Amino acid sequence: MEMKGVIFTFDAMLALAIVIVLFSGIMIFNLAEPTTGATQSLRYTNATDSAINEYLTGGITKDDLPSDPNTNCKEFFEFSSDVVLEVRKCI
Amino acid sequence: MKNQKGQFFSLDFIIAMAIAVLALGMLLHFYELNTYEQQNARTQNELTLIAMNSSNILLNTNNCTAQTSLKNKGYEMHGCTDTSSWGTLTKADLMIPDEFNCYITKGGSPAINGCVDVLLANTPNIAVIERNFLERNLNILKSAYELCLDGGSCTLYTPAKLMVKIWK
Numbered sequence: 471m472e473m474k475g476v477i478f479t480f481d482a483m484l485a486l487a488i489v490i491v492l493f494s495g496i497m498i499f500n501l502a503e504p505t506t507g508a509t510q511s512l513r514y515t516n517a518t519d520s521a522i523n524e525y526l527t528g529g530i531t532k533d534d535l536p537s538d539p540n541t542n543c544k545e546f547f548e549f550s551s552d553v554v555l556e557v558r559k560c561i
Numbered sequence: 562m563k564n565q566k567g568q569f570f571s572l573d574f575i576i577a578m579a580i581a582v583l584a585l586g587m588l589l590h591f592y593e594l595n596t597y598e599q600q601n602a603r604t605q606n607e608l609t610l611i612a613m614n615s616s617n618i619l620l621n622t623n624n625c626t627a628q629t630s631l632k633n634k635g636y637e638m639h640g641c642t643d644t645s646s647w648g649t650l651t652k653a654d655l656m657i658p659d660e661f662n663c664y665i666t667k668g669g670s671p672a673i674n675g676c677v678d679v680l681l682a683n684t685p686n687i688a689v690i691e692r693n694f695l696e697r698n699l700n701i702l703k704s705a706y707e708l709c710l711d712g713g714s715c716t717l718y719t720p721a722k723l724m725v726k727i728w729k
Contacts, residue, residue: 516693
């Protein structure tokens with residue numbers, strides 16, 4: 471079959487396409503989410519500060535702590551599905 | 562058709578190559594943005610950790626002083642800070658490296674003589690953290706301490722806010 475005006479074969483173009491797809495794939499797999507560890511740590515510290523301050527000024531007393539730890543508690547913080555950090559205030 | 566000379570590439574191939582180049586360009590641009598974001602996050606994390614570390618040093622190494630009657634009972638004054646010695650502290654005391662700038666306030670006023678750097682308007686990365694704490698610069702009596710714990714009328718502590726700004 472005579473094909474005029476075609477300089478690359480179909481195989482060559484297919485190879486080129488595969489190279490581009492592989493290159494894109496490797497690049498995307500190398501992308502990583504920026505870490506947010508410091509921010510999470512800061513939130514945890516702030517929650518701890520609040521809890522200690524409330525304890526020292528009588529905001530939380532022994533009678534307020536229920537026998538069932540899940541009773542009357544409010545979750546302050548919750549993060550992604552992979553890492554869950556909860557700070558609870560129980561009343 | 563005999564006279565069609567000099568056509569090197571087919572039109573389809575040229576269009577396909579144009580699309581491929583465009584896609585590659587977009588990919589590189591996305592990669593560059595991601596790299597910039599990562600670098601920015603790393604810098605911000607570093608600044609935040611330095612700020613947190615210095616605030617921890619300030620709040621945890623100068624705990625309030627308990628009177629003997631309270632100390633003998635085994636109480637530790639965690640969560641209460643004596644700020645009377647803050648003024649003379651230096652960057653080194655707060656473990657802030659020399660190449661970093663800092664500005665630390667308590668209740669809006671500069672609290673540390675070694676941390677009164679001026680923040681320029683075009684500074685790209687700044688870490689600002691705020692910590693609420695209880696301040697007491699005098700000895701704590703057992704009766705007053707327990708009154709506060711029991712939820713009575715607590716006038717023992719002064720609620721204060723520490724703000725630490727760190728930048729490079």
